[in-house]
Amino acid sequence: MSASDVRARFRGLFERDVTLVLAVLGALYVAYILAGVVFGYGLRGQLNSIANLTFYIGVFGMLALALNLHWGYTGLFNIGIVGFMGIGIYVTALVSKPPVAEGGAAQVGGFGLPLVVGVVAGVVAAGLFGLLVALPALRLRADYLAIVTVAFSEIVRFTMMSRTFQTFTVPDTIDLWLFTIDPTADTVGLGGGGGLILNYTDPLEALLRTLFLWEPYLGFVAVVERTLIPNNPKPVIDGLAYGVLLLIGVGLFYLLLSRTGKSPFGRVLKAIREDEDVANALGKDTDRFKLTAFVLGAALMGLGGILWYSSRGSITPPSFRPNITFFIWIALIIGGSGSNTGSFLGGAIFAGVLYEGPRYFKNLVQAAFDLGDAPRNFGEAMAGFASLDPMPFILYTLDSVSQLRLVIMGVVLIWLMHNRPEGLLGHRKETASSVDLARPGSDGPTGNPAAADGGENQ
Amino acid sequence: MSVSETYVRYRQTLSEEPLAIGVLLVALWMAWSLASGLLSGGIQVSSLASLIWDGLLRGLIIGLAGIGLSMTYSILNFANFAHGDYLTTGAFAGMATSYLVAGIGENSVGALLLVGAGGSVFGGALGIGVTTAPLAVVLGALLAGIATIALALVIDRFVYRPIRGESGIALLITSIGVAFALRYLLQFVFGAGVRGTTAAGSVPRVNVPAIDGTFRVTAHDISLVVVAAGLMLGVHLLLQRTKLGKAMRAMSDNEDLARITGIPTERVIRTTWIVGAGLTGVAGYMFVLWKGTLGFNDGWLLLLLVFAAVILGGIGSIYGAIGGGIIIGLTASVSVVWIPSEFGRAAAFLVMIVILLFKPEGIFAGRTTA
Numbered sequence: 001m002s003a004s005d006v007r008a009r010f011r012g013l014f015e016r017d018v019t020l021v022l023a024v025l026g027a028l029y030v031a032y033i034l035a036g037v038v039f040g041y042g043l044r045g046q047l048n049s050i051a052n053l054t055f056y057i058g059v060f061g062m063l064a065l066a067l068n069l070h071w072g073y074t075g076l077f078n079i080g081i082v083g084f085m086g087i088g089i090y091v092t093a094l095v096s097k098p099p100v101a102e103g104g105a106a107q108v109g110g111f112g113l114p115l116v117v118g119v120v121a122g123v124v125a126a127g128l129f130g131l132l133v134a135l136p137a138l139r140l141r142a143d144y145l146a147i148v149t150v151a152f153s154e155i156v157r158f159t160m161m162s163r164t165f166q167t168f169t170v171p172d173t174i175d176l177w178l179f180t181i182d183p184t185a186d187t188v189g190l191g192g193g194g195g196l197i198l199n200y201t202d203p204l205e206a207l208l209r210t211l212f213l214w215e216p217y218l219g220f221v222a223v224v225e226r227t228l229i230p231n232n233p234k235p236v237i238d239g240l241a242y243g244v245l246l247l248i249g250v251g252l253f254y255l256l257l258s259r260t261g262k263s264p265f266g267r268v269l270k271a272i273r274e275d276e277d278v279a280n281a282l283g284k285d286t287d288r289f290k291l292t293a294f295v296l297g298a299a300l301m302g303l304g305g306i307l308w309y310s311s312r313g314s315i316t317p318p319s320f321r322p323n324i325t326f327f328i329w330i331a332l333i334i335g336g337s338g339s340n341t342g343s344f345l346g347g348a349i350f351a352g353v354l355y356e357g358p359r360y361f362k363n364l365v366q367a368a369f370d371l372g373d374a375p376r377n378f379g380e381a382m383a384g385f386a387s388l389d390p391m392p393f394i395l396y397t398l399d400s401v402s403q404l405r406l407v408i409m410g411v412v413l414i415w416l417m418h419n420r421p422e423g424l425l426g427h428r429k430e431t432a433s434s435v436d437l438a439r440p441g442s443d444g445p446t447g448n449p450a451a452a453d454g455g456e457n458q
Numbered sequence: 459m460s461v462s463e464t465y466v467r468y469r470q471t472l473s474e475e476p477l478a479i480g481v482l483l484v485a486l487w488m489a490w491s492l493a494s495g496l497l498s499g500g501i502q503v504s505s506l507a508s509l510i511w512d513g514l515l516r517g518l519i520i521g522l523a524g525i526g527l528s529m530t531y532s533i534l535n536f537a538n539f540a541h542g543d544y545l546t547t548g549a550f551a552g553m554a555t556s557y558l559v560a561g562i563g564e565n566s567v568g569a570l571l572l573v574g575a576g577g578s579v580f581g582g583a584l585g586i587g588v589t590t591a592p593l594a595v596v597l598g599a600l601l602a603g604i605a606t607i608a609l610a611l612v613i614d615r616f617v618y619r620p621i622r623g624e625s626g627i628a629l630l631i632t633s634i635g636v637a638f639a640l641r642y643l644l645q646f647v648f649g650a651g652v653r654g655t656t657a658a659g660s661v662p663r664v665n666v667p668a669i670d671g672t673f674r675v676t677a678h679d680i681s682l683v684v685v686a687a688g689l690m691l692g693v694h695l696l697l698q699r700t701k702l703g704k705a706m707r708a709m710s711d712n713e714d715l716a717r718i719t720g721i722p723t724e725r726v727i728r729t730t731w732i733v734g735a736g737l738t739g740v741a742g743y744m745f746v747l748w749k750g751t752l753g754f755n756d757g758w759l760l761l762l763l764v765f766a767a768v769i770l771g772g773i774g775s776i777y778g779a780i781g782g783g784i785i786i787g788l789t790a791s792v793s794v795v796w797i798p799s800e801f802g803r804a805a806a807f808l809v810m811i812v813i814l815l816f817k818p819e820g821i822f823a824g825r826t827t828a
Contacts, residue, residue: 141818144814151807400646410642418621
């Protein structure tokens, strides 16, 4: 590849994706920093707010990318995402948590293996459960697949909550025919409704130790403590570092998925999305391709779940309700299914505007005006209108912003399906062909802007 | 067919369908453990009867809610994920009416209309119940249906109608948006708390004797059976004896052809929503009256079971929805004989998945009525 070639490619890339991504991310960060200025945040507050935003951009971006493999590329209508996420993090916790004897307050222990092993086990487990769901379910119609996957994710949640799987006692020695295993674990289990305390090594620390960067990192923290943030800057820097780690993860997801999409394997997936019968007629074993794509996507969702929850101190079953699945769907539809860049952008916009935005808006209003206490219920809120005083209602609305943001999400979803079902970048949905199908002279790829229907009506 | 032919066919089935063998083995194990449990006294007949009665009632609610879902599924060709929240809307509208009728004069109208949000009024104190406040209950059930019909028509006009021609999946995704908006608006207005709605203590009950004990039947159980049976019969007559039923069947077969034949498709769709949503609203109200508590998540939590019932019975068949509902309700209740009680709903989902694998068109398919 010659230098000019590289430059041309670089320019082409810059014109399209990098600028767009940077513009969106830049706008989000500027908005958050400005909001922080209004709140009167100091440096610590600003950094915390940025770390928080980065975290959600990272996880939603990652999961939207994984979903894009299912829906955008293959046309598999999976609404059981949160089940795979839950399996990922629960298996990681089970494998990596220290035994109860060493674990301090935790009631339920684990096998005490290194976190790396736990993460790999979690991803593999999510993939295996993907296989378990996909083997029977892939021959179903799209809407049946949807119902089966959401039922599966609920079964996963019931299992997490159940008393039956709450704790198991591991025997001191297990005799297997020729050799004896002596597990360190004493009590393991899923923790029931109380969930699990994630008392393994902090994931950031584990990663940096593996890379021999832990000492330099601590040195950097010490420098920051001396110069910028006087007392205890570590949690803030940890948050930022974890955010950066997630963004790197998003980059890796992106590379993996765009390479997959451009490979012969990916072309078959797109062909299945467009018309499964045709792909079948052309001699492709579509069931196998769908299965592989589903398992890969499920494993990535497991990884996404691990990265989302592993740095939290604990996990509880209510975090794994189907709402999370629908959040990721909304993110994908905003961005445009079928486009990897679009998926990430959708994740970022969803995280910054719809997921975290309303809360910031509420804080902004409360910081700008001194507003007193909100009414406790809707009745008191409406009572103000009797004396033509809208303030109680406004206060109640602001106070209920965490519920209303879900209303907003619903309305945005309806609006998108009415007006722009292809999302931001869905018009760039990749075609199944390996050559450019654009007519000479017209710009951009041809084809109708594909609706978010997975080729169902074609 | 000779004996040997039958034998060969069975052997083929067994070798080709490993899953079928699994299902068969599980069924045999269940029968054996139930029989041995009953014989050894580990499972009481009366507690089994009580589970079956509970499952039957649950099944009636699921079936009643399922008729509406099944009708819109077959005529508009999409799985309406907002259906559960239609149930909740009906329940809230109906209960607000009941509260208002039962408690007007002594309590503030606002608190009554908000179904006692934030603990301002309690259903128990108002004496909500079919025997203690019959007028409140009847009006509540009526209003539940009317409010849900109005809601469904408004949503159809502004949300579904503009994208009528889109694929089922696009409509499904839209309905998820409707579900979110509706559910959290309900939470915004009525609050997040789960409230008790009936005077549970003063509901008349009889203990029906079973072999080794008794099981309890309350007046609310009976009223649920009466309402469900009445509405189901009504829908049956409506769809069998009127032109509407025929038009609906034609539309679910082929909408274009139906329109060419002169069937006013939009009017049929509107009627479908009216019938379906009316049943759904009443089902939501009866559900809340029967279980005695009301929360903004109730319908959503029931929705997957309703889907299971509709798929089980075959989409578009009202008998299928009722039959499927009863099977799902019984599964969710009675399965605790074999498995831990946390997994009752999981067992119902599993039954649905198994049916989808072996008979994706549903067990009552081919006898469609709507």
